[in-house]
Amino acid sequence: MKNPSAVSVHKDYEGSKLGMWLFLFTEIILFGGLFILYSAYRSRYPIEFHDGGQHLNVVIGVANTVILLTSSLTVAIAITALRKGNRRLSIFCLSATIVLGIAFLMDKYVEWSGEIHHGIYPNSPELALRPQGDQIFFGLYYSMTGLHGLHVLAGILLLSLILVFVIREKVTGTDFNRLENAGLYWHLVDVIWIFLLPLFYLAA
């Protein structure tokens, strides 16, 4: 237990999972900076944040939440299925996770296009006419959901890579550590969204 180095450095699962958790801490703190800004500005501009929340499309926000939560379920099933030896189910669920992730981004694209169509985007002339609190609300909205969207994209790429590994049997029922770590990352993306939904869409 204390000395995995004597046996094998490369298959220290506990070590690699520790590393992954540490990385997830850094991601949470990365978003933490934005959450600090959000709280500071929300207490300064409560009315504008309320109005901003009313403007956002709750249906799309909730739809995206359902999509991400389902994808977290499918990735969890993919891990368990592989551990229990059901490789085909695992591949199916992993593919489903990726498809759901893409669906999330498409949804986001539709939503952002709508906003931009209404002239609401950073530095827009339309937004400049509005009160300062509105500008901050949408500045944060675009930065936070944008950064989250980038993380979804990174997660999709990561899961696709793992999917290739599973298909080529480089990740297997006895050596599933990389799949599990990718799953952890995907759950993190999900958890951050769980906070973004009420902070923006339900702020009204």
Add this chain to the structure above:
Amino acid sequence: MSSFLDEGKRPGILGWILSTDHKRIGILYLASMLFLFFIAVAIGVLMRIEQLTLNPPLFAPQVYNAFFTVHGVIMIFMFVLPGLPAVFGNFFMPIMIGARDVAFPRLNLMSWYFFIAGAAIVISSLFTGNGPPDTGWTFYAPFSLKSSTNVSLGVLGAFVLGFSSILTGLNFITTIHRLRAPGMTWHRMPLFIWSLYGTAWIQLLATPIIGITLLLIIAERLFGIGVFDPAKGGDPLLYQHLFWIYSHPAVYIMILPAMGAITEIIPTFAHKTIFGYKAIAYSSIAIAFFGSLVWGHHMFTSGMSETANLVFSLLTFIVAVPSAIKVFNWTATLYKGSVEVRPPMLYALTFIFLFSVGGLTGLMQGALAVNVQLHDTYFIVGHFHYVMFGGAGMGFLAAVLYWFPKMFGKMFNERIAALAWVPIFIGFNMLYFSMLVLGYMGMPRRYFTHLPQYHYGHTVASIGSFILASGLILFFANLLVALFKGRKAEQNPWGGVTLEWQIPTPPPTENFSEIPEIKGRPYVFNPEAPR
């Protein structure tokens, strides 16, 4: 067994830049870092030349602004921050805990590539776009949002360097948790490892904050999102908070590993076990903890509430306690030891002296009333150079001398190393003590010129900088000569007792032919003597 220097998986240069051996990566860092260090030293000297002339200025004001920005960015993000952990942490941490490598060797190599990429981006920001950034290394909003210079690229480089730092921290924490040799319990670890452990946690938990802050600066410049722009309802004070939430703990990323190296050197040359092992170990963690709570003391004059000022001032005084504990323990270790002042020890003792000056001048600024007078003056510049250069930098020089024979298997000329100390010490104090005095008289920082009453002080400082730079050149020239022409180093030239001195010089690729079993505490110099 052949050493890691002779035996690479691939031939020639590829064997280095594609190597996942922690020792080779440590040397990659050392070489790239020293190159950047001397660029920044040269820029520092140019700034001092500018202050030699009163009127007309030698360099245009805008050039001077670029000088202090680039000097700061290179020194902080590319030399002092990664300096000790990336070089000596990489090289010696696995050896000192009895492991063959770090937990994630490939990630370790990737961290070096992030480092090089970040450095390349910053350097390229000097020559592209509208000229080098002129905001100072702090990139304060709103100026950094409005400056027409190449701020975005410079900031991006700093962001990439942050990645390198995070991944190194992550790697070190995992390694220390998972790869200690049998019997190497937490309280048997060398104290350098304790300091790296504290450092790694700060790297991991604080760096993402600067990451997001820098990204927001870029987003602000590209898209105008407005979160720091007063015209759009943003608050620049929040930028300062986010910036210092990282950048104050970063100061401890710089100083903690240097303290760790000093803690290795002092018992070796006092031939005596370290005084207060646990106090030093836990003070490293205490510094990491309290150091994360004092960022507000950079903002006393920025318009925070009085309550916040008081709390941050109190915490600033508290964080001095664990640092002082270390200084007392080093001094107590020397007491009744058989002290042998060979070059590494000479620089280590210099560290204690200069760091104490830096620490105490820091406390002066932690006092609210004094801070109003000293804020943004040369006093600050003098203070943080005493800490960063006199502390972290001197710790780096001491560590280079201490571990050079082990790393390269060559012995340097000890007399020249000691001789180089004279100009370094004299030049250092002429340069930075003058700054303390100038700042107390009211000389503001980051001005390209000065009033006539400050001319005398500036002249002394500039002459000091030339002496200091020549000392540094002598110091590293000596090592360079040793690298090619030095006589072969013994396995244990200083009589150290930690694990790195128990293996051949230079270390074999696998470090240990057999993983050692640790039976007792570190720093036992005379096992028979009653303790």
